[in-house]
Amino acid sequence: MTGQMVVQVKSNSNHCRKAMDGNQQKLVANILLLGAENVGKSALTVRFLTRRFIGEYGDIESIYSHIDKIDGREISFNIWDSLYPQNCVAPESISDKQLQWADGVILVYSICDRSSFEVVRQQVHLIRQSRKMSANAPIIIVGNKRDLQHQRTVSSEEGRLFALSADCSFFEISAAETYHGVLLVFHELLELIKETRALKKAVVSIRGIVRTVSAVFGKKRAE
Numbered sequence: 463m464t465g466q467m468v469v470q471v472k473s474n475s476n477h478c479r480k481a482m483d484g485n486q487q488k489l490v491a492n493i494l495l496l497g498a499e500n501v502g503k504s505a506l507t508v509r510f511l512t513r514r515f516i517g518e519y520g521d522i523e524s525i526y527s528h529i530d531k532i533d534g535r536e537i538s539f540n541i542w543d544s545l546y547p548q549n550c551v552a553p554e555s556i557s558d559k560q561l562q563w564a565d566g567v568i569l570v571y572s573i574c575d576r577s578s579f580e581v582v583r584q585q586v587h588l589i590r591q592s593r594k595m596s597a598n599a600p601i602i603i604v605g606n607k608r609d610l611q612h613q614r615t616v617s618s619e620e621g622r623l624f625a626l627s628a629d630c631s632f633f634e635i636s637a638a639e640t641y642h643g644v645l646l647v648f649h650e651l652l653e654l655i656k657e658t659r660a661l662k663k664a665v666v667s668i669r670g671i672v673r674t675v676s677a678v679f680g681k682k683r684a685e
């Protein structure tokens with residue numbers, strides 16, 4: 463990566479700093495944003511954190527922390543806004559560190575840049591193949607810059623069909639035009655992360671039950 467890496471505490475909603483009700487633990491969600499250069503990864507991140515679209519974002523790779531409260535539960539979002547590396551052999555490659563860190567991924571392309579859609583295709587493939595991230599880790603594919611319809615080179619249909627075939631969720635949005643679409647993307651990913659964790663927990667407890675039952679019956683058979 464060419465850029466500098468900065469860890470920032472960007473945004474904390476004060477009202478969310480209230481004491482938790484004891485029953486509900488704070489949920490931490492590590493979200494990784496990937497995609498080619500200039501597709502709007504930083505625009506999406508900044509929109510989510512500040513509700514604003516500021517136009518220019520610079521070339522800094524950052525991890526932002528943001529605390530929110532959703533349905534009465536405190537959520538700590540950590541958002542890794544990655545930088546698409548320049549002058550490197552395989553710029554679409556994803557580091558093991560990024561994959562190990564992330565609970566879920568948002569893959570962004572621009573609807574008016576076909577090559578950025580190809581990068582997303584490659585990155586989905588790389589993530590699904592990697593052993594650093596579980597096979598069913600949630601991925602959301604986002605077609606950004608929906609406001610630039612007259613420059614569109616990737617149809618909604620194509621984006622949607624690819625996402626479906628890769629078992630990913632799909633959104634088309636404009637970070638420039640609305641906050642709502644961006645919010646939906648992050649909230650959907652949070653829901654998927656929660657579902658994946660619940661599933662993992664269920665599998666672990668089923669394995670525990672199977673182990674206990676096998677131990678009991680194995681013992682009985684031996685007697």
Ligand SMILES: Nc1nc2c(ncn2[C@@H]2O[C@H](COP(=O)(O)OP(=O)(O)OP(=O)(O)O)[C@@H](O)[C@H]2O)c(=O)[nH]1
Nearest residue numbers: 499500501502503504505517519546607636637638
């Ligand atoms: N029209 C339009 N422009 C957008 C939108 N989102 C981002 N942009 C613009 O696209 C350019 C790139 O946005 P960034 O958010 O910096 O893109 P990035 O993917 O983070 O780019 P890198 O830092 O190079 O990886 C900027 O000029 C933004 O203003 C959008 O929804 N619509």
